[in-house]
Structure formats: structure tokens, C-alpha cells
Amino acid sequence: MNFLFGADLWRSRLGVMLLVTWLSLMWYVVDWCAFTTFRAMSDWMLYVSNILAAMLLTLPFLLSRRMWLQIAVVVLTDALLVANIMYCRTYFTDIPLESFALAGNLSDFTASIYSSLNILDIGFVVILVVGVVWAGRVVPDKAHRRVMRYMSCTALLAVIFGCGLMTRGGFYKEYDRLKESCYFSTCGSPTYTFAGHVAYSLMDCSRNSSAEMAPAVEAWLADHKSLMPSPGLPDSIRPRKNLVIILCESLESWLIGKEIDGKPITPFLNSLVADSTTLFAPDMLTQVGPGRSIDCQLMITAGLLPMNGSVYSMKFPQSTYLTLNKALREDRGTRSTILTCDKPITWNQEVISRSFGYDTLIDRRAWVIDELVGNPGKLSDGSFFRQAVDKLKSGEIWPEGEPGMLTFVTYSGHNPFRLPDALKDPDFDVSGSKLTPPVLDYITINHYVDSQLRTIVDYLRSRSDWDETLVVITGDHEGLASWRSEIRSSSPAAAELVDERQLTPFIVLNSPVGGRHDGIVGQIDMYPTLLDLLGLNDYEWRGLGQSILAPDYHATAISSMTLQHLGDTTALSPELLDHLRKARGVSDAIIRYDLLNE
Structure with missing residues (x-):
């Protein structure tokens, strides 16, 4: 110099x-x-x-x-x-x-x-x-x-x-x-x-054109049918007719079944997963990407993985998406509604909802903002579910007896996990524990969310079409993000309580196939599993995952954020492992070049 x-x-x-x-x-x-x-x-x-x-x-x-x-x-x-x-x-x-x-x-x-x-x-x-x-x-x-x-x-x-x-x-x-x-x-x-x-x-x-990518995608999809088959359920098992999806903001699996000072964190969810008609997969790896919450909607509704470095709902909202909504409408004339307490512009929800095939979007403008959670405050899960039940009872959405699909997008569990004192359960005071504030706040907010889920689940159970209704409760993604390692290293109690893995639960109520599914599950596997449980095996799009009910389910998943592999990869053939690693690139190409538009 x-x-x-x-x-x-x-x-x-x-x-x-x-x-x-x-x-x-x-x-x-x-x-x-x-x-x-x-x-x-x-x-x-x-x-x-x-x-x-x-x-x-x-x-x-x-x-x-x-x-x-x-x-x-x-x-x-x-x-x-x-x-x-x-x-x-x-x-x-x-x-x-x-x-x-x-x-x-x-x-x-x-x-x-x-x-x-x-x-x-x-x-x-x-x-x-x-x-x-x-x-x-x-x-x-x-x-x-x-x-x-x-x-x-x-x-x-x-x-x-x-x-x-x-x-x-x-x-x-x-x-x-x-x-x-x-x-x-x-x-x-x-x-x-x-x-x-x-x-x-x-x-x-601008790297490739659809003409260049289409053959590779077609080859991958052809291999997918043989490497990761999802044959569907036996004819003796009666599928469900209706679908309700509840996306709980930032809900992680380790909360379920755990106690603080002898007090259960999620008593209602504990009772649900103990039911013999519930299908419960606790170890589902978060696979969201830059789109976070909206990426979860992509995986569970459309069977596609997040894009590489782009948010599909912002960049490619007009691409063709083959979804559960469209499959249900095609098979049984189902009308679908998505309910959120957010603005319609958040993650471009209004536009992407139409592309997914939702008939109705009920957003922030439709609710009475009478109870707030978060900073800035948004409608609490409690008020959200209460007002939603009122709309359901009045027949404004999903009249009883008609085929229907509902998706609830909740908010209260969002970072920074601050619950107003007026909404706290006086019987669940864990301030005396030795845990640090971030995880205590997270536990407190999820105890509240758990208690509010009862409102919507009890209503659904009271309907005459309950026997024909499938209810999915899952977290849209993990919640602790960069706090995880800090929380786990703060004390032995925290390390024992908080899972080091980024897992969210997959809970299916009133499932024709109940029981606990141990082993790693990927969020991308929810879509083909729901196709099975709804009897939609003949739908043209089976997604990029594999039904967890398949006899040879692979029990391996790859994080979209960290590329971490969970599950026993040594049990997989090199061909199958390579197939899994290429899945996100295939999904990116499908969305980017609108390859499902036929």
C-alpha cells in the first residue's frame, strides 16, 4: 500500500x-x-x-x-x-x-x-x-x-x-x-x-428457460413415482370428506407433553394427541424458506418446496398451483375459505389465495379488533376463533352438511411472544422457574394458544358433519430461531426441555388412520398424506413429498434453511438421497417456469 x-x-x-x-x-x-x-x-x-x-x-x-x-x-x-x-x-x-x-x-x-x-x-x-x-x-x-x-x-x-x-x-x-x-x-x-x-x-x-428445465423436472417426477411411491389407503378405510387446517404461528413440537413445575404447557393438545382417532407425527422438520409462513401454505396446500432465495407468493403468484382446494372442488364440488387476521397484502396473501383456488379470503378487514396480542397488536387467537365460529354458525361460511375446506392462519404465537397480563392463565404462573425470559414468554404464549384451540375444535366436533371432517393442527414453522442455542446453553433444565432440532407437530384429528408416527417427517410430506386421508389418490398432482402412511416411507427430511439432513440417511440408497437433495431445485423450476400449466 x-x-x-x-x-x-x-x-x-x-x-x-x-x-x-x-x-x-x-x-x-x-x-x-x-x-x-x-x-x-x-x-x-x-x-x-x-x-x-x-x-x-x-x-x-x-x-x-x-x-x-x-x-x-x-x-x-x-x-x-x-x-x-x-x-x-x-x-x-x-x-x-x-x-x-x-x-x-x-x-x-x-x-x-x-x-x-x-x-x-x-x-x-x-x-x-x-x-x-x-x-x-x-x-x-x-x-x-x-x-x-x-x-x-x-x-x-x-x-x-x-x-x-x-x-x-x-x-x-x-x-x-x-x-x-x-x-x-x-x-x-x-x-x-x-x-x-x-x-x-x-x-x-434468468439462468435457464422453461424449455431447458422441463426435461430435467419431468425425469425427476418420473423417478419420484418409483423411488417414493404413495399408493394410497386400502379401499376398506373410509376417507374423510371435509378438511380444516389450523396453522399455529411458530408452534414447536417439544411443547406437547411437557410440564413446567408440574403444570402441562399444552393440556388441550395433549388430550387431542392421546385420542385413538388422532394421527400424530411429533418429529416434523421445518422446511420453510425465505417465505416462512407463506412457505408452509405452499407445502401443505400445493405439495411444493420453497424456492431457492425467492418468495413464490411475491414473485410468481400467477404460476399454476395444483392444490388440495382444486382437488376437493374437482372431486366433490368443495368450496374453500382461508381466514387470517393479517392484511391481505401480507406475503401477497390475497393474490396467492386465488391462485391456490380458494373461493373466499376473510382477512383483517372482516374482524372486530376487540382483543390484541403482539407488538404491534393484532387480533388475538381467542377473538379470532370466537368470531370465526360465529360466522360458521350463521352459515356465512361453510354451511353445515355441505363439502368444505377451511384454513385458519393464526398470529398470537408470533415473535416476540408477549401476552397481555389480562389474557394469562392465573393457574399457569411459571415465573418462578429458572428458565430465561425468551423461553418463558414462548411457553406462556403457547399455553394461551393451546387454550384457545378448544373454541374451534369443540365447535367442529359439535357439527353434524364431524364424522366426515379431517382437522389438521400444525405449526407453520419453528419459533425460537436464533435464540435456540442460547436458550439451551442457559441451563441444564432448558437444554432438557427445548429440542435442538427445528421441529413442528403434524396433528390430524378424526383421521381414518390414527396412531403416533415416530420418526422424522418433512413438512413437504403433509400434502400427499392429506390426499390419502381425503381419498384423493387419483388427483393429477401428488406433490414432491411422500405420504407418511406409505409402507416404505423414507423417514428423512432436509431443512430448506440449513440444509441439515434429519433421519437415518445411511438407510437410504445413494439414488434416493440424491433425489431428495434435488427436490427443492425441481420445485423452484416448477414455480419459476410455470411447469404445471398444461
Whole structure:
């Protein structure tokens, strides 16, 4: 550096601004890796790319000599990097590009945003403040004597960076390798900066055409029928006619059957899973991606996995989706309704509901907002279910005796898990336990959710068509996110209570096939299982999973967020394991290129 720029570089404002910019980028690497993995920091390309990025970002100061301009560049860069880190702490991935269009929805999730901040994030502020003070004390640079040297050094770094990428097969191939690696899936952004994530996302969107992808997808689907067959139930088992799905926000499996100070956390769910007519799979791996809640709807309703780095409901809401709704309507003329206490624009719910085949969306506008939970407050699960039952009793939705499908999307279990004192159960005071507030709040809110489920389940049981109705209760995704390891390490009691795995329960009430299904289940397997239980074996789309009722169910699942494999993979053939690993790419292609549109 001294040879290129002179020995006084670090006593100049240019040197200070360059150093501040580079340190900010490197602090992003440290902050990101502290939550994910430090494997990225062993790659020499990380240092080349971040130095190159710092030099490019310092060009505004080099060319203008305006310190305020460089400060603005660093502040904007820091804000973007911190936002990406906060997103990763919850969703285990970089921010999808289309999610920037959802910035207007952030006001509904301010508490969740604040809870994603970490003490390490202060480092960005410290670096900037110290740098500005330091730069203000040095003598302003004279003329533009370093411009040519600076440009030459930047060009040299760009050549080194380009050669490094060429030895790895090019940028797209290298970044894609990281994204699909079990151990390096989160290393792309720190290694190639956030700009690398943006470039990869844009390249991935335009990488292939439907004509190129269709043969590979067709081949995978053909193999799927033989590798993961779902033959359906015997004719002697009477399927159900109606379907009710209750998606409980952030509900995890370990809550069921557990006690705190001798008090059951979920007494109502405990009673439901103990019923002989209930099908209960406690170990269902969360497989949601960047879309979180809306990804769960994709898997259970349409039998497709989340996209790679994109949110299907935002980017491809008009693609063709073959769903349970459409199968039920085709077979028995069923009308379907989805009920949510959220706004219709949240995750583009209104548009994607139509694409899934729902006849009616009942959203925030239809409810009396008389009881709030969360920050900012939204309709409580208790009021949500009470008002929904009133609409059902009046015949406004699903008149008794007619074929129907309902989907409830709840909210009360959402982070930050704060329940108003007025709604707390006085007989479930666990404040005296030795557990830390995050998990205590989570337990308290789910005890409340459990108690409110009784309202809707008791009503459904009272209907004359109960014997023909299948009721599914499941969590849309895991709830503890980045708190999990911290909670488990806080005490032996917490480690014993909280499962280290990201599992949510799959509970099917009034199932024609009851019993407990032990072993790993994937969220993608809910769709074919429900086809079986509803007697829809002849429907044209069987999904990308396998019915858990199949005689040779594989009992293995892969996380969409961490790429972790759960289950006994050693019992699988290499061909089947490779088939499972390719499933998400197949799903991405099906959605992206509308391959179900025939």
C-alpha cells in the first residue's frame, strides 16, 4: 500500500475513509459468521473481494473529496448489511430481492425487528464514529495525486478477483456451489459481499428457460413415482370428506407433553394427541424458506418446496398451483375459505389465495379488533376463533352438511411472544422457574394458544358433519430461531426441555388412520398424506413429498434453511438421497417456469 499510495496514506482522509469502509465490510463478515459459521473466513477470496468492494465504495470520496458523501455511503452500506444480518438471524438466509418490495409491511413487525438486533451490531456504529473523528483531525488531501494509483490498484484487485473466480468455474457456479453445500450454504454473502448475493439472485432468475428445465423436472417426477411411491389407503378405510387446517404461528413440537413445575404447557393438545382417532407425527422438520409462513401454505396446500432465495407468493403468484382446494372442488364440488387476521397484502396473501383456488379470503378487514396480542397488536387467537365460529354458525361460511375446506392462519404465537397480563392463565404462573425470559414468554404464549384451540375444535366436533371432517393442527414453522442455542446453553433444565432440532407437530384429528408416527417427517410430506386421508389418490398432482402412511416411507427430511439432513440417511440408497437433495431445485423450476400449466 505504501509503495502504491505513499507512506502518508494512513495520515490522509482518503486512507482513513478507505479503512473505515473496509472495516465496516469486515465487521459484517464477523457479525454474520458469529451467528452462522466462520468457515467463510478461511477463504482467501473473502479478503480480496472485501478489499475490492471497499475500494469501489470509496471512489465517491476519491473523486469528490467530500467527506460527508463518503459518510453517507458508509451509513447506507451499514444499514443494508445490518438489515441482512437481522434477516438471517430469523430466516437463516439473505434477504430475497423481492422482499425489499415489502418494506412497507415492517411497521407490523417492529417488535420482531428489535428482537433481531445483537450487541455485535454496535460495532458498525463504533467503526464509523471513530473513523469520522479520526478523519476530521487529519489534513485534507491535496489535489488528486493518488487517483491513477488508486484506479490501478483497484483494477489489479479486480483482475486477481476475476482470476480466482475463473479457477472456480465462474461466479455463478461458485456461488451456487456454496448455496447448495451443507456446510457452506451461508458463506456466499460474507465471501462475495452483499453485492454478490444480489448478483447471484439476478443471474439465477434468468439462468435457464422453461424449455431447458422441463426435461430435467419431468425425469425427476418420473423417478419420484418409483423411488417414493404413495399408493394410497386400502379401499376398506373410509376417507374423510371435509378438511380444516389450523396453522399455529411458530408452534414447536417439544411443547406437547411437557410440564413446567408440574403444570402441562399444552393440556388441550395433549388430550387431542392421546385420542385413538388422532394421527400424530411429533418429529416434523421445518422446511420453510425465505417465505416462512407463506412457505408452509405452499407445502401443505400445493405439495411444493420453497424456492431457492425467492418468495413464490411475491414473485410468481400467477404460476399454476395444483392444490388440495382444486382437488376437493374437482372431486366433490368443495368450496374453500382461508381466514387470517393479517392484511391481505401480507406475503401477497390475497393474490396467492386465488391462485391456490380458494373461493373466499376473510382477512383483517372482516374482524372486530376487540382483543390484541403482539407488538404491534393484532387480533388475538381467542377473538379470532370466537368470531370465526360465529360466522360458521350463521352459515356465512361453510354451511353445515355441505363439502368444505377451511384454513385458519393464526398470529398470537408470533415473535416476540408477549401476552397481555389480562389474557394469562392465573393457574399457569411459571415465573418462578429458572428458565430465561425468551423461553418463558414462548411457553406462556403457547399455553394461551393451546387454550384457545378448544373454541374451534369443540365447535367442529359439535357439527353434524364431524364424522366426515379431517382437522389438521400444525405449526407453520419453528419459533425460537436464533435464540435456540442460547436458550439451551442457559441451563441444564432448558437444554432438557427445548429440542435442538427445528421441529413442528403434524396433528390430524378424526383421521381414518390414527396412531403416533415416530420418526422424522418433512413438512413437504403433509400434502400427499392429506390426499390419502381425503381419498384423493387419483388427483393429477401428488406433490414432491411422500405420504407418511406409505409402507416404505423414507423417514428423512432436509431443512430448506440449513440444509441439515434429519433421519437415518445411511438407510437410504445413494439414488434416493440424491433425489431428495434435488427436490427443492425441481420445485423452484416448477414455480419459476410455470411447469404445471398444461
